[in-house]
Amino acid sequence: MSLQGRTALLAGATGLVGQSCLARLLEHPAYARVVVLARRPTGTSHDKLQEIRADFDALEGLTPLPPVDDVFIALGTTIKAAGSRPAFYKVDHDYVVSVAKLGKRAGARRLSLVSSVGADSTAMNFYLRVKGEAERDISDLGYECVDILRPSMLLGDRHEHRTGEALAAPILRAVSGAMMGPLRVYRPIEADDVAAAMVASLVSDGTAGVRVRTFDDIRRFAS
Ligand SMILES: NC(=O)c1ccc[n+]([C@@H]2O[C@H](COP(=O)([O-])OP(=O)(O)OC[C@H]3O[C@@H](n4cnc5c(N)ncnc54)[C@H](OP(=O)(O)O)[C@@H]3O)[C@@H](O)[C@H]2O)c1
Structure with a gap:
């Protein structure tokens, strides 16, 4: 794998x-x-950056992307913001899998996906089942390497107010150090660490297959 001159496709x-x-x-x-697929401008200006405005309901009809090496997906919503379970499924499963398919068609062989701790396609919990189905369907696309990051609560400065997360974050921060053994995966984590781990893991670990990264792996790749 060449470590120079790579093209990334980023959604989210x-x-x-x-x-x-x-x-x-x-x-x-x-x-x-870096090719960004988004429904609105990122507000970033950079020589390397190419932004493609996209209707995620119509990704199939998008003009072909430039050749891509690596795909990064940090796309998702909440059931509350989406308005219904089917609308949430459309974003957190369908859009996510469509982006992965688009990247594959553009030649990408490696992909990194932000999922969630507890994701499981057989889970009773709807949110975790959707995340698990997205993981499963992306893993079946034939990528040489798929990184699945499974963070617990994300910490960081969010413009949008989320009451539940705002209430839970300080509590989880306070008890985080006491979450030991199998509970470590539930420790809250800085969103910036997740982003750092997405890039570091895909660039530095050349092993093939599906690699699931939870709290400790994410912190290790982020450091
Ligand atoms: N929040 C947590 O504590 C937590 C915990 C574990 C896992 N996760 C997962 O981690 C991932 C990243 O989370 P985050 O908090 O960074 O997400 P976020 O801040 O809510 O950003 C989500 C991204 O998805 C895009 N998006 C949402 N709905 C869309 C739609 N209908 N069409 C096109 N784009 C859409 C957003 O675009 P716009 O800016 O245009 O809306 C944004 O770029 C998500 O999959 C999330 O489920 C989150």
Whole structure:
């Protein structure tokens, strides 16, 4: 794998993890070009950056992308913001898998996806099942390497107010150190660490297959 002149495709670049991922990709020497697929401008200007405005319901009809090496997906919504379970499924499963398919058609062989701790396609919990189905369907696309990051609660400065997360974050921060053994995966984590790990893992670990990264792996790759 060449560590120079790579092209990244990024979806979710306007979000908490995605903004940080974009900044890291733009500054990383391995990447000569970063193609962002988004429904609104990122507000970032950079020689390496190419933004493609996209209707995620119509990705199939998008003009062909430039050749891509690596795909980074930090796209997602909440059931509350989406308005219904089917609308949430459309974003967190269908859009995510469509971006992965688009990247594959553009030649990408490696992909990094932000999923969630507990993701499981057989889970009773709807949110975790959707995340698990997205992981499963992306893993079946034939990428040489798929990184699945499974963070617990994301910490960081979010413009949008989320009451539940705002209430839970200080509590989880306070008890985080006491979450030991199998509970470590539930420790809250800085969104910036997740973004750093997405880039570092895909660039530095050349092993093939599906690699699941939870709290400790994410912190290790981020450091
Ligand atoms: N929040 C947490 O504590 C937590 C915990 C574990 C896992 N996760 C997962 O981690 C991932 C990243 O989370 P985050 O908090 O960084 O996300 P975020 O800040 O909510 O950003 C989500 C991104 O997805 C895009 N998006 C959402 N709905 C869209 C739609 N209908 N069409 C096109 N683009 C859409 C947003 O674009 P716009 O800016 O245009 O809306 C944004 O770029 C998500 O998959 C999330 O489920 C989150």
